[in-house]
Amino acid sequence: MSGAEFNTLHEMAKLARENLSDDHWDYLIGGADTESSVKRNRFGLDSWVFRPSVLNDVSEVDAGTELLGVPLRMPVMLPPIGSVQVFEAGGGESVARAAEEFGVLQTLSSVCTPDFEEVAAKVPGPRVYQLYLMGDQGWMDDIIRRAVDCGYTGFCLTVDTQTYSRRERDIAKGFVPPSGSRSDQADFSYQARITWDTVAHIKSEFDIPLYIKGVNTGDDARRCVEAGVDVIWVSNHGGRQLDHTRACIDALPEVVSAVEGRVPVIVDGGFLRGADVVKGLCLGADLVAMGRLEGLAMAAGGSPALVRALTIVEHEIRTSMALLGVNELAGLRPALLERGRPMVIPHVLSAFPLLEEGY
Numbered sequence: 001m002s003g004a005e006f007n008t009l010h011e012m013a014k015l016a017r018e019n020l021s022d023d024h025w026d027y028l029i030g031g032a033d034t035e036s037s038v039k040r041n042r043f044g045l046d047s048w049v050f051r052p053s054v055l056n057d058v059s060e061v062d063a064g065t066e067l068l069g070v071p072l073r074m075p076v077m078l079p080p081i082g083s084v085q086v087f088e089a090g091g092g093e094s095v096a097r098a099a100e101e102f103g104v105l106q107t108l109s110s111v112c113t114p115d116f117e118e119v120a121a122k123v124p125g126p127r128v129y130q131l132y133l134m135g136d137q138g139w140m141d142d143i144i145r146r147a148v149d150c151g152y153t154g155f156c157l158t159v160d161t162q163t164y165s166r167r168e169r170d171i172a173k174g175f176v177p178p179s180g181s182r183s184d185q186a187d188f189s190y191q192a193r194i195t196w197d198t199v200a201h202i203k204s205e206f207d208i209p210l211y212i213k214g215v216n217t218g219d220d221a222r223r224c225v226e227a228g229v230d231v232i233w234v235s236n237h238g239g240r241q242l243d244h245t246r247a248c249i250d251a252l253p254e255v256v257s258a259v260e261g262r263v264p265v266i267v268d269g270g271f272l273r274g275a276d277v278v279k280g281l282c283l284g285a286d287l288v289a290m291g292r293l294e295g296l297a298m299a300a301g302g303s304p305a306l307v308r309a310l311t312i313v314e315h316e317i318r319t320s321m322a323l324l325g326v327n328e329l330a331g332l333r334p335a336l337l338e339r340g341r342p343m344v345i346p347h348v349l350s351a352f353p354l355l356e357e358g359y
């Protein structure tokens with residue numbers, strides 16, 4: 001099997017593993033320190049079980065949605081992946097092509113190739129740009145202005161990365177992501193100085209929707225709304241930054257309740273299957289971002305493989321909705337879930353049990 005021929009997501013993950021060196025594989029699946037935040041994301045998702053409603057007409061299931069007026073084929077976002085070009089040479093441009101062909105939004109990382117202006121010139125948007133601050137306010141303002149000028153429809157600040165974490169898989173091997181900084185020696189002095197003043201400055205200077213990525217509590221979410229933030233993104237960076245965080249699915253209800261529907265909420269962290277996405281939507285997220293799924297698909301076969309993976313996720317979402325007795329996203333609600341004890345030992349790939357069984 002090659003490229004985009006897989007029929008299941010575990011086959012995609014297997015292809016990705018075959019295609020990647022140990023360095024690149026560990027960069028993709030690894031987390032910070034003990035990797036407990038990575039495992040907790042999966043543990044959280046596995047701790048919610050469905051309470052389906054029966055005898056509803058599900059002959060037509062609609063998973064389409066929108067974000068700030070941008071129509072989306074399904075409620076999934078492709079999040080920023082730094083150095084994504086190590087998984088497939090086309091990097092952020094390949095992800096952009098898949099997002100455009102399939103019909104979802106991409107958030108492009110500032111630490112991948114090609115750069116944001118080249119991607120914008122080559123692949124039509126809409127698209128969000130995520131920036132790590134590598135310079136002062138003047139430097140940041142220049143980049144935001146250029147992002148607006150070349151057509152980005154959203155600007156994202158990642159606020160869970162004020163310093164770079166200790167990712168032991170990378171440190172132990174001396175692996176340096178090509179467009180990032182060396183994980184144990186990075187200069188994050190500008191990132192470290194991002195504050196609410198930065199948010200106020202961006203909101204007062206620029207007319208582009210602002211996404212704040214890395215929110216984990218209701219208090220911070222409320223403050224974001226008060227500061228005029230346009231989209232709140234619940235994330236622990238896929239367990240790659242602060243170790244021992246809550247699972248993002250468990251932080252989500254508190255954030256949703258604080259936001260009170262005033263702005264859209266995105267969640268990510270451990271979401272690898274359509275049913276995972278449906279759980280996030282039941283608990284009030286508007287979109288779910290899938291980072292390692294994006295990286296695994298890119299490693300399996302670039303843009304066509306990513307389109308194939310999204311198609312499978314879409315099928316999984318629609319199947320889960322139909323079996324829950326819901327035919328449109330508005331019908332997904334907390335009452336369709338309850339807490340349950342996880343059946344599997346959680347780890348970054350435990351969403352693909354057939355991988356372990358060798359199927």
Ligand SMILES: Cc1cc2nc3c(=O)[nH]c(=O)nc-3n(C[C@H](O)[C@H](O)[C@H](O)COP(=O)(O)O)c2cc1C
Nearest residue numbers: 079080081082109158237238268269270290291292
């Ligand atoms: C290899 C890799 C690189 C990442 N690079 C970035 C980045 O440049 N900027 C950012 O905001 N988040 C980055 N993230 C975090 C993702 O955007 C997203 O929050 C996370 O992957 C979601 O968790 P999941 O991988 O469990 O789906 C990265 C994640 C991975 C796996």
